[in-house]
Amino acid sequence: GTIATLGHLNPKFKINVLSRRPVAWGPDITAYTKGSYWETRGNMTGKINKCSSDAKEIVSGAQVILICSPAHTKLSILEQIRPHLTEGALVGTIFGQGGFDMQAKYALGDDIKNKNLTIFSLQYVPFICKVINYGKDINIIGPKKHLYVASYPLERVHYVGAVLTHCYWIPSVPVPGFLNMTLCPSNQIIHPGRIYGFFKDWDMKTPFEASKMPKLYEDLDDVSANEIQYLDDEIQAIKKALVAKFPDLMLPQIIPISDRICSMYDGQISDKSSLKRIFNTNTGYSRVPFPMVPVDKKDPSKVVLN
Template structure:
């Protein structure tokens, strides 16, 4: 059921947008089939935030970019106020970032120079610590280059020892690929203080199931949350020294498993990222997000479906997105259609469940990048002309005689077991036929030397190392849905 909630640092522009279009709250509510009283409240109070159902329907009605509807105050309450602990205002707010890829670099550089925040980095090894410390000495921190100006932030602690930073952290944020999250959770969770915020960006591939499993194993409690996409299009220029923001997203979707912390977490992440954050409700809206888990395997299949292991006589790897063919776009379109069928099956399993933020791929890309995309003629042109994708080359490696696809890339190790396998497992639970997904999964698992899909069923021995629901004891659609919803329990933040 649709809902609106009060926020401390975000604003909606529903009334302004409607007045510009010459439409009343009642008319808009009727057009998008939402309760009139909720729309009237949104018009009357810009401090109310819509949930995903209202937000998505309104955006589709006006066909405007998300940032036109929601915004974040440049200066707002303290982080302690945002998470409901105003009595601690003035204390240091401790954040531990796990992972130092593109996203980790931006968070580290941007947050470490903000007053009242202590940023710690948890990395994989002492050698990685030494490398980062040496690199950060060049700029006395990590330089973040952006169109609005550069900033430099120096993390307080860089360590490979979770015991040194996790116990006192109010927020632990995973900025790592999904396939490394299980091992990272085992490192982090034993040291967590009950009530800590534990999040991932993006939280695809069953992160919420992985987190719940690890917390239960170690008898810990946390406010588990995730965001649907990364807040910035960004690229590391020099490891530990500099990162460049190519573009910033204005709005992001967020899901949390703690009923009483929904808006606290949304307001906090809006303050930390500068992007408005709206409530997605079910974590399945992230699990089913039509992003990399469709794009990466789909395009790789279009490029290499006939490859037999030979060296390809290419001087350089082709541009991954800009070189998308019509045939490749057709494959992506088929995958998107199958994902929509899976979404429909999940919704049908529980009357009243809305997964409207799980958009078709074309609409999802447009909704994320909007006016940045110059050619919106078709799915192919939308992807090929998207400046956020510019210059990204296909993962390949050099061998004698040319190049071969890099089978050790995250395009395989993340997007297959924690992408296609999860989607295909949900399709099986919902009785949905997915011929294109099956074809690509069969091809990919053959190249990887893995076995997930066997004789049309998800029963292969490598299922145990995936994000499939069955790995967490979830064997029915009802169990999948329930485990992805808020628990309704009250959770206290401590530490």
């Protein structure tokens, strides 16, 4: 999604892609927007300048590095790209939860100062996407109305925000510190709460009927909503305790999950009466399936959790 939107909105950008499977990528990526909040913008296509599994070939000379991978993979990626980072580069991720700042400081070490690097992260991914064909096209489902960004050193956050606003054409708001990312009530509590709520009584063996599987978000049930709420209550209690002990600590982004979703998807939610209904009626959360795999590749009608 990032390649398609950045390339489409900024056609003069040269976009290089570091991938373990470079042969699977086409010369460009198309993002289809039908059914999303961005439908009136039409489809977006971004050209790929170069795709390789060689970090030196991809990262050398890059001014902005965007890591678009799960939290547990970021440390190894940072270590892989470190020798090839250019003086003054911005090195960040589209999803800062998982302690990205700590991973970056550990992996990049003295190079942050010696190469004048800026570490940054967005609080949320710019949009929810669903792959159609890997390395070729995707569906954009839920674009955010605005983004939030933190940086290290902190004084560069306004510059980073301006760069990312230019990249995505989504307003990027500066945030005072990475702890706002780490404690943000988002995917790290939504996904465990939803998965536990639905699969808590599963025997880990009996397959499900693929045609009867609910959608991940829009079919959220009461049990899952309650689990997510319990986790959010814990985060809010942690925030309260931190602020009580450190009164100068600024955590403006750690707001209740229902308020956060309504803010990020303003205009896309038709019923805000409960957390469950916020998920059920948010077009930005629509059409996302559970991560299931077929029991038998020849017969996709029976599935289990991936």
